[in-house]
Amino acid sequence: MLKRLLSGDTPRSPVLTALLLVILLTLAFAPFLLPGTKSLETAARICIFIVLVASYDLLLGYAGIVSFAHTMFFGIGAYGTALALSSTGPSFLSIVWGSAAGALVAALFALAIGLFSLRVKAIFFAMVTLAVASAFAVLVSQMSWLTGGEDGLNYKIPRELTPAFKLFSAKIFGTSVNGKVLSYYLVFTVALCLFLMLLRVVNSPFGRTLQAVRDNDFRAEAIGYRVVWYRTTATVMSAVVAALAGSLLAVWLRYTGPATTLSMEIMIDILLMVVIGGMGTMYGAVLGATLFILAQTYLQGLMGAASSAISAVPVVSDLIAADRWLLWLGVLFILSVYFFPTGIVGRLRKARA
Known part of the structure; x- marks a missing residue:
């Protein structure tokens, strides 16, 4: 049952299985x-970014397409939900049609x-996407009458997703089950479903063909596959999932702005x-x-505590x-690329093999 849920793509490494x-x-x-609050915020961001990164990996890792417009799709989804909630009020229907739009x-x-x-060739496609994404970010910043400009949009969400709503009067394991917890589980459930859907896509015949196009597009074209169609379909699917991840972020933050969705x-x-x-x-x-979001969230605090603990050692502190x-985040990235050139998953699977 579990193998079927994972579309046959098992971790293939005991260490990787344990980590997952x-x-x-x-x-x-x-x-x-x-x-x-900080821990729950971090967990929600991890859920959202898992979907966002997986949708980008569909482009980069499986289709071999380098795009710099992914945050544009992320922002479109976030602004769609934000505008729907702002214009038609805080309801679940607004979230649904805003996300769909x-x-x-x-x-x-x-x-x-x-x-x-x-x-066009890969480098030129990357430059085109970069130009389009930059132009879109500037447009959103200047359309202050619609998007709020640089200040962004603040809006209300359904009361059932706010801390004011209490599902149970009693606490469960010391935690009050309020609307914030329900909002988190909305994010977690949708993110899990989207991730499993992407896992199914990349392990389907479409996904296998996409990898063949990535490895040798000339050969794939020669044997009858329409390379442009497969790449375009992958781009559209990736954009849709990124937009839905943006909608989740909009619901969770109750704020949408260029800095939170469209920045380079x-x-x-x-x-x-x-x-x-x-x-x-x-x-x-x-x-x-x-790993990246945990480092972003906690690395600065851990370094501050370590620096204070060894303040007597001038250079090291x-x-x-x-x-x-x-x-140090950059140093960690360089070390990870050096010691894990195929990524953590690739290294763990190689060690298992």
């Missing part, structure tokens, strides 16, 4: 295992980009997560997103000062 189980169980019971617009943008750009920093983070976890492996998105956390 720990992450799954921790995320599934995060409100009860990790009390506190955002996914549809993202699919149309991806279709246009795919049809007009995928016939997020695009770079996504790329790093894919590389760290392992390209061409959906499980790499799980490990890469989890300065090197690990809290304001140098980005430097």
Whole structure:
């Protein structure tokens, strides 16, 4: 049953299986295992970014397409939900039709980009997507009458998803089951379903053909496969899933702005997560997103505590000062690429083989 749920793509490594189980169980019971607002925020971001990174890996790892427009699709989904909630009020119907509208617009943008750009060489396609994403970010920032400009949009969500709503009067394992917990489980459930759907896609005949196109597009074209069609379809599917991840972020944050969805920093983070976890492996998105977001969230605090503990040692304490956390995050990334050139998942599977 479990193998069927995973579409036959098992971890194929006991260490990888253990890591994935720990992450799954921790995320599934995060409100009860990790009390506190910061821990729940981190768990929700991990769920959202697992889906976002997995959707990008469908492009980069499975189709061999380098795109810098993924945050544009992410932002379209977030703004679609935000505008729906702002215009028609805080209801679940607004979330549904806003998410559907955002996914549809993202699919149309991806279709246009795919049809007009995928016939060019990889580097030129990457530059086209970068230009389109930059232009879209500028457009969103300037359309303040609709998008709120640089300030973004604040809006209300259904009361059942806010901390004011109490599902049970009594606490469960010391945790009050309020609307925030329900909102988290909405994010977790949708993210899990989207991830399993992507896992099914990459292990289907379509996914196998996509990998063949990635490995040798000339040979795939020669034996009758329509390479542009497969690449365009992968681009559209990836954009739709990224847009749905953006909708989840919009519901969770109750705020949508250019800095949270459209910035180039997020695009770079996504790329790093894919590389760290392992390209061409959906499980790499799980490990890469989890490790990267944990480092983003807690590395600065840990370094600050370590620097204070050894403040008597001048040079070392300065090197690990809290304001140098980005430097050490970069060092960790370089080391991970050096020691895990195929990503963590690739290295674990290779060790098992």
